[in-house]
Amino acid sequence: MSDFAELSIDGRIATPSDSDWDEVRLGWNLAIDQRPEAVALVANAEDIAKTVAFAASHDLRVAGQGTGHGSTGLPPLDETILIKTAAMRGVEIDPDAQTARVEAGVLSLELGEAGQPNGLCGMPGSSPDVGIVGYTLGGGLSWLARKHGFACNRVTAIEVVTAAGEQRTVNADDGADLFWALRGGGGGYAIVTALHIALLPIAEAYAGALLFPAAVGADAVRTYRDWAAEAPDEVTSVVRFLTPPPIPDVPEPLRGTPLLTITGACIGTQEEGEVAFAPLRQIGETLMDTFGWMPTVGLSRIHMDPENPVPGVGEGGLVKELTDEAIDAFVGVAGPDSGTPLLLSELRMLGGALGRPAENAGALSHIDADYAIYSVGMAMTPEMGDAARAHLKKIGETMKPWSSEGSYFNFTEAPCDVDAILPPSVCDRLREVKRAWDPEGRVVANHAVASAATRS
Ligand SMILES: Cc1cc2nc3c(=O)[nH]c(=O)nc-3n(C[C@H](O)[C@H](O)[C@H](O)COP(=O)(O)OP(=O)(O)OC[C@H]3O[C@@H](n4cnc5c(N)ncnc54)[C@H](O)[C@@H]3O)c2cc1C
Structure with missing residues (x-):
């Protein structure tokens, strides 16, 4: 067991010795018995960077989680720090640019509430309390979808902490391969701290x-x-x-x-x-x-x-x-x-x-x-x-x-590799992104790419 006392963050690190451990480790889906090494209840992107750096230096893995709606597909979380982003609830709307910057813990309904006074909306699906990040990284099938496609393709930039613990923003010009993978390929390539989304002027x-x-x-x-x-x-x-x-x-x-x-x-x-x-x-x-x-x-x-x-x-x-x-x-x-x-x-x-x-x-x-x-x-x-x-x-x-x-x-709720979900050419490209951005298989996610670097 690592000494988590060495990991100091603005949020909180919870471990099995805490009295509320059984509550803290739960996700939205109560049928899933999540047993990580520790839970990082992060307050901001810096907390995530510190947690990933700690994991790297202690040979641990990390998994991002907003709500736990999608936890059914996760592999076992032993030797893994579960990074819960529920406290990161900032939404910034730019009414002129018709964009939103959405932190990693924001729920679908919260983006709707922030956009509505400006006559703007995101791409809501059927659940008010799914996390925007998990929903979007997996595609995002919305009530506006047949006109505007999957929610992931309305993302213009993604703020991440890489598997190496670096904070950066990826978009079509910078880190384009990681930007591509996170839009529909799931969260197995980096920990997302915020999404930048093009909203729709539909009130x-x-x-x-x-x-x-x-x-x-x-x-x-x-x-x-x-x-x-x-x-x-x-x-x-x-x-x-x-x-x-x-x-x-x-x-x-x-x-x-x-x-x-x-x-x-x-x-x-x-x-x-x-x-x-x-x-x-x-x-x-x-x-x-x-x-x-x-x-x-x-x-x-x-x-x-x-x-x-x-x-x-x-x-x-x-x-x-x-x-x-x-x-x-x-x-x-x-x-x-x-x-x-x-x-x-x-x-x-x-x-x-x-x-x-x-x-x-x-x-x-x-x-x-x-x-x-x-x-x-x-x-x-x-x-x-x-x-x-x-x-x-x-x-x-x-x-x-x-x-x-x-x-x-x-x-797709059963734990399975992404090969069972996306076309082979897409999966090949996802494997390349995984090799480039997470060569040690540090980031754990549901429906990860199967590669030599991904530990079982
Ligand atoms: C009642 C219900 C209704 C639903 N309705 C719809 C719908 O209408 N349309 C639709 O498309 N889907 C729908 N879903 C599926 C839902 O979009 C997925 O379960 C999605 O994964 C939920 O995202 P989350 O962030 O809430 O869940 P989480 O379990 O927190 O996240 C799911 C996965 O996303 C990744 N992830 C989350 N946060 C981060 C992060 N910060 N960094 C990196 N990776 C991260 C991780 O791989 C994580 O395992 C529904 C699910 C439920 C239970």
Whole structure:
């Protein structure tokens, strides 16, 4: 065990001898038992630089963590200092340049709140409390995505502490290879201290959710698929089977009720939004319809994702083409009569800008598939976790005939190398970046590149 008393930072170093160790080492996903050598609760970039330098001189590794939403994909954290950036919450908006500088602990909703008074927004996804950094390094699939691509490609510069402990800023002209890798290739190349993001001048959107009884089934998914194929790029949407848990946070009529939900946003005018989503109301009588014209800061809440830490297990994949057979298979394994123990299984529309090569793209440029699939189960007990994992596997096997190669980084939860996610040419380039910037395999991340330098 290293002598962490030698590591003095403005934040705090927590070790297993601390009375609150079990609390400090937890991430957002309570199902993950994170057991690092120590946790650095850093206050600023200097703290991160000191922590990385200490790790280098003690032959330890480091892992960056904003919230722990993405902790499922991490390898074991022995001999690793977990650098938690939750205290680094600064957001600076430049209204004239329409940019934001976002520190490593900032949450999605916080960027929305900072941009809204200036009529600006980032690229919010479905969760208000994912960390902007982890979400963006893995791509960032937002409600604005089919018009504006992955969130990672709206990053203009990245402040990092390199594996050598050096603080610097990388961008398209300086450190371009590291800048490229971090935009969609995950966090395994350096510790990020802040992102510079080009915002969008979009103050309002037409958005919300339609909730139907799950019994609307395969016909509803087919109606959705046909509608989605014609939808303009301004529209991004998700169809999902969801059984809300019987807890007080869920309104009474919906508790434990199997639902089919359609959530989405249109970033055109209010009228364009109303016209775009109107055909979906023909699916049947809604149990709830929350669609309306709203400030874009509200987008990260339309999907009603949990805002407090929960124990969850999930897995994602890609559906190349959602044929009638694929829909039947999906409904058979995830729909109302499937016996699924999962909380939800969803299909997220890709296409539009998500399917076209992005200009000056990072490691994730675009995805050649029509849908991302993602399912989640609750793991309140080990038995629930086992049942959920078994069903996630079953969904993967069932949907295999219609799946694309690879996966979407942020929805890939099993610990795996990036080779299972991104195309081979991208992975080769990521390996070069890893060799150049972290030759000793100091930086640990979910879905790292497999290389001789990466310790197992
Ligand atoms: C309820 C829920 C809803 C979601 N909705 C969406 C969605 O709509 N769209 C989407 O794209 N994804 C979504 N995700 C997936 C989410 O984007 C990933 O889990 C992402 O990794 C979360 O980032 P984080 O910073 O919150 O998590 P963390 O676990 O803190 O970070 C994830 C990984 O990012 C890297 N990382 C984080 N901080 C740093 C840093 N400072 N330096 C270097 N590396 C770092 C590390 O490799 C880390 O393991 C959702 C996840 C959940 C649980």
